[in-house]
Amino acid sequence: MYSALSMAKYIIDKCTKDKYPISNLQLQKILYYIQREFLQQGAMAFPENIEAWQFGPVVPEVYKQYCGFGALPIRMRYVVAIKSNDENIINPIIEKKRILNPWDMVSDTHSSGKAWDLIYRDGLGDHQIIPQELIKSKG
Incomplete structure (x- = not known):
């Protein structure tokens, strides 16, 4: 298990490195999809709560860290250690979701x-x- 902020840094770094920078809104949705997948596999990606905000699920700690970017792409580099078996779960979600229109993820x-x-x-x-049980069962 990782902290939500570490997971967010991994996502941001991967998207920056792959030349697909994402907004804070996209970051929040990708975090949600990752947590949902981990929960459905009987684990947790991170222990922090996800809250229901107007534009969808939000991890408040991560939102506070990156809200200054507004709708602009977050282009930052980090070094975050993620286990390779976890990368096998996380990376496909990031790669699939980052190319979607953020409002499609909201919908x-x-x-x-x-x-x-x-x-x-x-x-x-x-x-x-x-x-978490609701995230796991209802997505």
């Missing part, structure tokens, strides 16, 4: 009946934690 995570939708409830659950 996906906002789909009716999915974890974000069940917690956010038209704003009633704004900034509430999305339980």
